Amino acid sequence: MYISSSKLLTTIAVAALGISSFSGCKPKSAQAAAGGDAGKAYVAPGKYDEFYNIVSGGFNGQVAVYGIPSGRLFRIIPVFSQSTESGYGYSEETKPMLNTSHGFVPWDDQHHISLSQTKGEHDGRWAFANGNNTPRLARIDLSTFRTAEILEIPNSAGNHASPFITENSEYVVAATRFSVPLDDQNGDVPINTYKENFKGSISFVSINQTSGEMNIAFQIRTPGVNFDLSRAGKGKSHGWFFFSCYNSEKANTLLEVNASARDKDFIMAVNWKKAEEYVKAGKAKKQAVSYAHNVYDENSHTATSTLKKEVLVLDPADCPDMLYMIPCPKSPHGTDTDPTGEYIVASGKLAATIPVFSFTKIQQAIAAKTFDGAYDGIPVIKYEAALYGEVPKPGLGPLHTEFDGKGNAYTSMFVSSEIVKWNIKDLKVLDRVPTYYSIGHLSVPGGPTAKPHGKYMIAYNKITKDRYLPTGPELTQSAQLFDISGDKMKLILDFPTTGEPHYAEAIPASMLMKKQRKIYKIEENTHPYAAKGEGKTKVERKGNQVHVWMTAIRSHLTPDNIEGVRVGDEVYFHLTNLEQDWDVPHGLAIKGANNAEILVMPGETQTLKFTAERAGMYPFYCTDFCSALHQEMQGYLRVSPAGSNVALAFSTGTNKPATTTGDSSKTKTTKP
Amino acid sequence: MKNIFIIGVATLLMWSCNSEITATESNTPTENKAGGGQSAVQDDESAKDVVKVAAGSKDHTTLVAAVKQAELVDVLSNAGPFTVFAPTNAAFDKLPADVLDDLMKPENKEKLQDILQYHVYVGNLGINLMQDGQTLNQVNGGNITISNKDGKIVLNNSVNIIATIPASNGIIHVTDGVLLPPSK
Numbered sequence: 001m002y003i004s005s006s007k008l009l010t011t012i013a014v015a016a017l018g019i020s021s022f023s024g025c026k027p028k029s030a031q032a033a034a035g036g037d038a039g040k041a042y043v044a045p046g047k048y049d050e051f052y053n054i055v056s057g058g059f060n061g062q063v064a065v066y067g068i069p070s071g072r073l074f075r076i077i078p079v080f081s082q083s084t085e086s087g088y089g090y091s092e093e094t095k096p097m098l099n100t101s102h103g104f105v106p107w108d109d110q111h112h113i114s115l116s117q118t119k120g121e122h123d124g125r126w127a128f129a130n131g132n133n134t135p136r137l138a139r140i141d142l143s144t145f146r147t148a149e150i151l152e153i154p155n156s157a158g159n160h161a162s163p164f165i166t167e168n169s170e171y172v173v174a175a176t177r178f179s180v181p182l183d184d185q186n187g188d189v190p191i192n193t194y195k196e197n198f199k200g201s202i203s204f205v206s207i208n209q210t211s212g213e214m215n216i217a218f219q220i221r222t223p224g225v226n227f228d229l230s231r232a233g234k235g236k237s238h239g240w241f242f243f244s245c246y247n248s249e250k251a252n253t254l255l256e257v258n259a260s261a262r263d264k265d266f267i268m269a270v271n272w273k274k275a276e277e278y279v280k281a282g283k284a285k286k287q288a289v290s291y292a293h294n295v296y297d298e299n300s301h302t303a304t305s306t307l308k309k310e311v312l313v314l315d316p317a318d319c320p321d322m323l324y325m326i327p328c329p330k331s332p333h334g335t336d337t338d339p340t341g342e343y344i345v346a347s348g349k350l351a352a353t354i355p356v357f358s359f360t361k362i363q364q365a366i367a368a369k370t371f372d373g374a375y376d377g378i379p380v381i382k383y384e385a386a387l388y389g390e391v392p393k394p395g396l397g398p399l400h401t402e403f404d405g406k407g408n409a410y411t412s413m414f415v416s417s418e419i420v421k422w423n424i425k426d427l428k429v430l431d432r433v434p435t436y437y438s439i440g441h442l443s444v445p446g447g448p449t450a451k452p453h454g455k456y457m458i459a460y461n462k463i464t465k466d467r468y469l470p471t472g473p474e475l476t477q478s479a480q481l482f483d484i485s486g487d488k489m490k491l492i493l494d495f496p497t498t499g500e501p502h503y504a505e506a507i508p509a510s511m512l513m514k515k516q517r518k519i520y521k522i523e524e525n526t527h528p529y530a531a532k533g534e535g536k537t538k539v540e541r542k543g544n545q546v547h548v549w550m551t552a553i554r555s556h557l558t559p560d561n562i563e564g565v566r567v568g569d570e571v572y573f574h575l576t577n578l579e580q581d582w583d584v585p586h587g588l589a590i591k592g593a594n595n596a597e598i599l600v601m602p603g604e605t606q607t608l609k610f611t612a613e614r615a616g617m618y619p620f621y622c623t624d625f626c627s628a629l630h631q632e633m634q635g636y637l638r639v640s641p642a643g644s645n646v647a648l649a650f651s652t653g654t655n656k657p658a659t660t661t662g663d664s665s666k667t668k669t670t671k672p
Numbered sequence: 673m674k675n676i677f678i679i680g681v682a683t684l685l686m687w688s689c690n691s692e693i694t695a696t697e698s699n700t701p702t703e704n705k706a707g708g709g710q711s712a713v714q715d716d717e718s719a720k721d722v723v724k725v726a727a728g729s730k731d732h733t734t735l736v737a738a739v740k741q742a743e744l745v746d747v748l749s750n751a752g753p754f755t756v757f758a759p760t761n762a763a764f765d766k767l768p769a770d771v772l773d774d775l776m777k778p779e780n781k782e783k784l785q786d787i788l789q790y791h792v793y794v795g796n797l798g799i800n801l802m803q804d805g806q807t808l809n810q811v812n813g814g815n816i817t818i819s820n821k822d823g824k825i826v827l828n829n830s831v832n833i834i835a836t837i838p839a840s841n842g843i844i845h846v847t848d849g850v851l852l853p854p855s856k
Contacts (some may be wrong), residue, residue, distance in 0.1 A: 256753075256795045260809065330809060350794050352813030393782075396747055396811060397794070414746050415794065415811070417710065437710045438751050463751060465713040 040483055043070040048513075051445050051506040053458060055125050055479070056112050058500025061108040063129055065145060068445070068456055068506055069481055071495030079138045079147045080108035080131040081494070082596075088147070090596030092572065092607035093297070093527075096305035100134050100152050101290045109133045112163060112229075112503040115142075116207070120167040120234045120339075120450030124511035125273055126212050128163035128172045135159030137174055137205060139212055145514045148296050151214045154183050154289035154311055155201040161227040161243055167234045167450065169209070171217065171272065175202040175227035175243050179250075182221075183289045194252035198224040203311075204272060205449065213295065218279050218312045219287075220270065223376035224250050226259070229267075229334050229400075233451050235341030237359040240275035242344050244332040245325075248375065258348060264327040264383070266375065267335050267346050269362060271322050278319045284312035299526045301604045324366060325375045326357060327383040335398035338409065339450050343424055345409060347398035354398050354411060356427065358388035389427045394420045399440060400503075402447030404454040404484055410447075412439040412459065419459060419482070421489060433489045435480055437463040444484070445506035453508060457482040457489065460501040460613060461579035468496060477501055518582035520603030527605035531575035534558045539650040544573045548650070552586035552600065553578040554627040557620070560635030561655040564648030567641055569612045573598075573620075576605040587623030590637065597623055612639040709746035719800065719840035722756045723748045726844065734736075734772070736766040741776050742785045753796040754842035757816075759850045760834075766848055784837050790853040796842050799825060799833065814853045827851060 041050055049067030052074075057064055061081030065074045081090030082098070089098045089106060098104055109132040116125040126148075127140040137154040139149040154158055158177030165172045179198040181187040189197045200222035205214050208589065225245040233240035239580035248265045250260030289311050296303040316323045329351035336345045344357040364370075372382045397415030404410070408430065410422050417438055421431040439459045446453040458481040468476060476496035483490040522532055531537045531549035537558045538549045546569050551558045557575075565571055578584045579602040589597040590610050598608045610618075621634035640646040649655075675848045711723060723745055726732045735758055739745055748754060764772055775784045789812035797808070804820040819826045831849035838844075 254801070255796060257801055260795065261807070263809065350809060350811075352811070396789075415750055415752075417750060434709065434746075463710070465710065465715070466708070 037490050037492040039519060040490075041069040041071065041481055043067065043072070048509055050509055051453070051456070052509055052512055053443070053445075053479075053504055053506045054115065055460070055497065055504035056110050056113055056129065056500075056502035056592065057498060058111065058477075059109050060499030061110045061131070062499065063110060063113065063127070063140065064498050064501070066479070066495075066497075067509075068458065069493065070668070071479065071493050073498070075145055076498060077140055077145050077147065079129050079140065080105075080110050080136065080150070082106045082108045085599070086598070087596055087598035087606060087608070091598045092609055093302040094603075096303040097147060097150055097294045097296060099294055099305035100136070100292045101154075101307065102134060105134045105340060108136065110499075110502070110539060111160060114165040114172060114448075115505045115507055116169045116212075117167050117449060118169065120238075122446060122449055122505075123169070124507060124510060124515065125169075126207075127505070128165060130159050130162040130174065132158055132160055132177070135162075135174065135176065137163050137172060137214060139207075139214060141212070142512055144298070144517045146296070148212065148298075149214055150292075150294040151205065151216070152291035152293070153201075153203050153205075153216070153289075154291040155199075155219060155313075156203065161202070161230040163205075164230045164232060164448075166232040166241070166242075166272075167238050169207050171204045171206055171232075172214070173202060173204055173230055173232075173241060174241075175230055176200055177226055177228070178230070179224035179226065182287070184287055191252050194224060194292050195250050198250075198252070199397065200225055200227060202227065202270070202659070204275065209564055214293075216291075216311055217396055218275065218284050218313045218314055220275060220316065222235060222268070222316070222323070223248075223378065225266070225268075226255075228332065231335055231337045231344075231448065232578055233341050233359065234339070237337065237341035237344075239271065240268040240282070240359070241272050242335045242337065243268045244335040244346060246331040246333075260331060264329055265331055265348075266325040266380070267328045267332060267344065267357065268378075269324045269326060269381075271324075274322045275314055275319065278314055279323065279625045283318050284314050287311050287313045296522065297526075299524050301520070301525065301527050301606065321366075323378045324362070325378050325380040326356060326362065326386045327372070327380060329353065332582040333398075336401040336403075336409075336448070338424055339403050339405050339452060341450070341650060345411070347400060347411060349397050349399055349414065351398065354394050354401075354422075355383075355386045356390040356391065356424070357386045358382035359628045361388065362386045379628050391420075391422050391427045391429065394422065394429060395432065400442060402442055402444040402457065403452050404444055404457075405452035406454065410442060410444065410457055410484070410489075412442045414438055414440065419457070419489060421484075431488050433459055433482065433491060435459045436467050436478070436494070437465065441503040442505040443506055448505070453506075455483070455485050456506070457484045458504065460497070460504065462500070464496070467494060477506075519580050520601060522576075522578065522580060522603045523577070524630070525603055525605060527574070527576070529572070529607065530605040531558075531574070531576045533578070534652070537650075537652075539564075539648055541569075541648055544569050546648070548573045550575045550588075551578050552576070552588070552622060552633070555622075555633045556583070556652060557588075557622065557633060557635050558652040559650035560652045561638075561648045562636070563638040563640075564646050565612050565637060565639050566646075567612050567639060569639075570626050571610040571637070573608045573610060574605055575600050575608070577602050579603070584626055585624045585635075586626055588620060590620040591618050599624055610637075615639050615641045615644075627642075693706045710749040711745045721749050721841045722752070722754055722839040722844055724757070725837055725839045726758055731760045731762070731846070732758055733830060735759060738772075738776065738784060740803070742788050743782060744785065744788055748792070748841075750841065752794070754840035754846045755793040755795060755797040756839075756842060757791045757793075757831075757833075757847050757851060758844045759791070759831075759847050763831075763847060763849050781782060786853060787850070788815070790814050790851055799823070799836055799845075812853060816851060 051068040053066040059577040078088035135153040156176040160177035161175035163172040206217040226247040230243040247259040273363035330348035333349040370385040577600040618637040835846040
């Protein structure tokens with residue numbers, strides 16, 4: 001464990017000399033703090049990182065994008081929460097993205113990420129994210145880093161075991177954390193009738209391989225357990241999916257105690273190829289439900305929300321050989337499949353060992369019916385018959401495991417705040433390092449795929465007491481970067497994160513950099529209120545609605561003088577950014593707007609709704625520092641009392657004072 | 673000690689940057705111990721965690737020494753929640769002579785860890801939640817049984833809870849005996 005003094009001395013000497021000769025001592029204080037390895041995380045100004053790290057935001061409902069190895073934050077992608085950075089969920093076009101069968105839900109909790117795969121490897125098309133509270137799945141387009149689609153999951157509550165993905169992105173899954181009365185049943189039942197009335201559901205959501213569009217292919221009804229996490233099989237186990245289940249006791253209160261009564265819970269193995277066959281054979285029943293499907297159109301720059309009314313459900317009682325239960329010690333949390341698909345590593349967070357199951361043995365046990373009874377009619381495979389072996393005394397509170405593709409596994413330990421490296425074949429612990437503090441998930445670039453990229457490992461920690469300058473009662477959570485290229489794991493960087501960095505994936509920068517979208521072409525803009533040129537700007541009244549076709553280009557808004565709006569009017573500012581130049585967004589803010597502000601990308605149209613509540617003058621301006629004359633990019637909206645006869649008028653550059661008195665109420669109406 | 677050594681050596685070798693390093697250090701208001709672990713967090717304002725509660729008890733010096741020897745101080749300073757069954761010094765004294773001395777030897781650290789982890793349950797269990805006949809799976813993987821006769825709690829049919837103290841990251845039940853894991 002301890003590096004000998006002489007070796008340490010050599011390491012430091014080499015590192016110190018290396019840095020003085022290359023860069024004249026640049027990262028020196030970090031160098032001293034990390035004991036000689038900080039240079040490995042140093043990305044010089046103007047240089048690129050090696051990996052994109054796509055990180056869940058936890059309770060903020062967003063997804064963050066960092067560079068690895070630098071830890072620099074590049075972007076926060078709004079997904080399940082309104083964003084005060086982009087207007088997502090505030091603009092009229094993006095509000096439908098947050099629509100659900102319960103109406104508009106402005107804030108959710110985002111836990112896990114899956115990147116799309118082809119043949120078990122990252123393909124750089126999409127990132128999927130789960131909405132944990134009001135159960136949903138999101139698809140993020142990795143060429144725009146924007147949320148393209150959100151799908152609500154019916155019969156579900158707490159979409160935690162999600163959005164894990166199969167090796168050719170055939171499906172992402174959504175398994176419910178809470179069992180609940182099903183959506184077509186009366187939910188108004190005593191809570192202590194859990195055992196009779198509450199059921200679990202797992203959803204297989206198919207992915208259109210061209211458009212990426214998600215569709216619930218089928219659900220499987222399960223016993224009323226709680227699902228925690230899941231991973232697809234891969235390689236030899238492709239066609240199977242593994243879900244960790246806790247609360248096999250079916251407790252409905254004080255789970256802290258009552259869900260830990262049994263020595264073992266389960267890993268549920270699902271033969272999804274078999275399930276597909278049952279669906280094809282017509283074994284699935286249609287169930288009446290209601291769930292929202294929200295899709296963002298990149299040409300109209302507008303999301304539409306559709307309520308869907310039906311889902312196909314497979315009942316395991318009608319579908320033999322589809323589900324199997326594998327006993328697993330004490331409330332399993334993570335279940336992770338190694339790169340070969342042979343080993344399924346389950347982490348009982350209260351267990352003293354890490355069981356490693358063998359896919360081959362599971363198949364043999366199923367063939368030989370080596371069962372230990374059944375759980376709610378689902379065969380339970382004998383623990384020993386499925387078990388490859390146990391990692392003895394790995395640490396306390398094992399949670400999640402990632403792989404480096406070199407035969408090693410890395411398991412996070414919450415209670416003992418450490419990462420343990422062990423060999424998959426002989427199950428021997430090879431190394432352990434402390435994390436600061438209380439690690440949850442960890443991520444190796446490509447770690448959940450058939451071909452991990454290795455090199456780095458990132459720990460996501462819940463607690464940072466004393467690690468950074470304190471900021472009152474709430475402290476940042478953190479990520480810690482380890483170099484795993486050698487035998488020993490080496491901490492090389494510690495960086496703060498936004499929200500809770502719950503889970504993450506990392507993908508080589510080279511796979512995404514070249515496909516980045518730079519602008520939206522103005523000629524492809526099909527937004528019904530797009531003004532594709534200043535000559536197309538206008539203001540129209542429809543009853544008490546006033547629509548403003550507005551444009552922005554460096555450095556003015558058109559129109560920038562608007563009169564004739566009355567108290568009680570709803571004014572829709574449809575702002576089209578006429579720029580066709582990368583990274584020149586324009587923003588719009590109006591004094592007293594109770595809704596929000598918006599930010600509009602080049603070629604895009606977005607709409608800000610403003611309700612005129614008091615007569616007066618309402619300045620508006622561009623909020624995104626766009627140019628040298630950004631500060632001049634401003635205008636006025638005049639609001640007159642209800643019933644006023646001030647005519648609707650709008651202009652840019654022409655509304656000048658009359659030569660005599662300059663009574664603005666006598667301004668002439670400008671015809672569109 | 674090791675860290676001071678590292679910084680010392682690094683400073684020496686990076687002599688050309690020496691003045692700037694000194695400047696950096698003088699700007700740091702308080703030096704936190706790198707890699708100190710959660711037990712090293714300086715915080716006198718928060719409620720005490722299970723380790724700090726035990727460390728403040730004159731009846732638990734043996735237990736606290738054992739927790740230190742078993743390197744469980746940082747673990748028990750974690751978010752938990754933990755239910756700790758905490759034998760008093762008198763309880764340890766009931767063990768046969770030299771048993772404890774043996775356990776405190778470096779070569780028996782794993783055995784000591786096993787015994788101490790047998791005294792910890794992950795979860796916050798007040799007396800009111802303990803049911804007669806209940807089994808608790810402890811951190812070391814072993815089970816203890818609880819009997820609750822009219823509110824009098826007995827663990828493994830032999831050990832009594834004589835006091836209960838809440839802590840920030842769990843709860844401590846003071847016991848009059850040491851729980852010994854069943855031989856495996």
